[in-house]
Amino acid sequence: MSGPRDILTVIRAALAPHGLFLRGVVHFDEGDGPELKKGGCAAGVVLLGNAGGSLWPAFSAWRANNPDAADPLDTWSKLLIRPLAESIGAQAFFPSDPPWQPFQQWAMRAEGLRASPLGILIHPAYGLWHGYRAALAFAEPLPQVPAISGAHPCDTCLEKPCLTTCPVGAVSAARFDIAACRRHLATGQAGCLASGCLARTACPVGVDYRYPAAQLRFHMAALGL
Ligand code: B12
Ligand code: SF4
Ligand code: SF4
Incomplete structure (x- = not known):
């Protein structure tokens, strides 16, 4: 059985070929995380997303074979991330699915980012060119992943x-x-x-x-x- 740190390794390895990254981890106080289908609240979420155009080669190759897919980026993300979530005992949340989960608040906590005047969070390296594709929620506490340190650009x-x-x-x-x-x-x-x-x-x-x-x-x- 995988330990918690192994879970982060499994997630990173599963997503890398598709241009998606583990962006950060949020730890919740008891009862503060999103509600889980199996009952109780999440102890933590792992944020997944893109940096720059990282997802574009894999996504556009998939789209070329699925030209009629509705909401293609969301559909592609779900096809990739739902089976991963199931295999590691997590529940996946997606940014465009109602009720909207507070992805930006989570990203501020996980990565130490702040909002730009445009509303988009700015990253010291990626600037405004990044986004979130999903959050994997776990009932069990997750390992610490360091947030970015540095000035707000x-x-x-x-x-x-x-x-x-x-x-x-x-x-x-x-x-x-x-x-x-x-x-x-x-x-x-x-x-x-x-x-x-x-x-x-x-x-x-x-x-x-x-x-x-x-x-x-x-x-x-x-x-x-
Ligand atoms: C609704 C929505 C919009 C609405 C904004 C309505 C509004 N005033 O909130 C519209 C359609 C305008 C929009 C536009 C864009 N959005 Co938008 N949007 C969302 C969505 C689905 C829900 C926001 C929400 O209410 N969340 C629920 C609350 C409880 O969560 P929260 O973390 O507290 O929400 C914060 C945001 O609402 C933010 N906020 C408030 N007003 C606005 C306005 C804008 C434009 C943005 C980006 C954020 C923002 O402040 C809140 C407090 O931190 C989120 C995904 C998500 N689940 O959060 C994406 C999201 C915020 N959007 C995102 C992006 C990238 C965009 C666009 C750049 C997309 C594009 N096609 O170009 C544009 C911005 C265009 C521009 N010129 O700047 C990203 C931001 C990533 C990042 N780096 O921060 C998100 C996280 C989606 C994702 N998959 O990554 N968006
Ligand atoms: S760094 Fe300057 S231009 Fe870029 S989002 Fe912040 S205020 Fe705007
Ligand atoms: S896409 Fe950006 S610059 Fe163009 S009209 Fe909309 S907010 Fe203004």
């Missing part, structure tokens, strides 16, 4: 170009105006739909992790729906 970014680049002013420190953004995307003429959110792209952190053009188009099409 936005604190030392004096010009904050992410707040001044949106062509329709949809982005402000107070809120993200999704209706204004979608109206703009619906015109189809702007750079955003074709080459990604200009506000996100304006950030100078993590430029080497910027998503490949096809992935940017895929996410923008989903946001514009």
Whole structure:
């Protein structure tokens, strides 16, 4: 039987070929974790996600063979992660499934990240170019995984170009105006739909992790729906 540290090794090994990573581990006080189907609350969750375009080669190869799949990125993630969860006695939660689990709060606790003015969490290395694909919840306590240490990049970014680049002013420190953004995307003429959110792209952190053009188009099409 695998010990807790072995479980993290098993998870890392199972996901690496698909461009997904173990992003961090959250430890809950008794009763604070998400409720489990088998009863009780989780003692911890393991966050899984992508850094930069890491998932794109595996995902796009799968998609080429499954062109009609609905919600393709969620479907692909579930096909990979549900069997893994079952094999190691975990329950999988997915970020887009209602009721929404607090993935960003979990990521702040697990990885020591903070929010950018865009609402997206910023990572010191990956910048705004990362995301979460699932959380594996366990009834038993999990091993410690160190959080990232270091300064919050936005604190030392004096010009904050992410707040001044949106062509329709949809982005402000107070809120993200999704209706204004979608109206703009619906015109189809702007750079955003074709080459990604200009506000996100304006950030100078993590430029080497910027998503490949096809992935940017895929996410923008989903946001514009
Ligand atoms: C609903 C939602 C949206 C809504 C926002 C509505 C709103 N005001 O909350 C819309 C459709 C606008 C949206 C857009 C995007 N989203 Co979104 N979204 C979510 C979702 C599914 C639920 C958020 C929620 O309410 N959670 C429940 C609460 C209890 O959890 P929480 O951790 O406390 O929630 C935090 C967020 O709500 C955050 N927040 C509040 N307002 C906004 C607004 C935006 C734009 C974002 C990103 C976060 C955010 O503050 C909360 C406190 O920390 C999450 C996944 C998830 N389960 O959290 C993804 C999520 C937050 N989104 C994500 C992303 C990447 C985006 C987009 C960049 C996607 C894209 N296609 O480009 C855009 C942002 C565009 C931009 N210009 O910045 C990522 C963020 C990853 C990261 N690095 O932090 C998440 C975690 C999904 C994932 N799979 O990784 N999103
Ligand atoms: S442009 Fe500056 S303030 Fe905006 S997300 Fe990037 S580092 Fe943070
Ligand atoms: S996608 Fe374009 S319109 Fe929407 S918030 Fe980003 S810069 Fe603004």
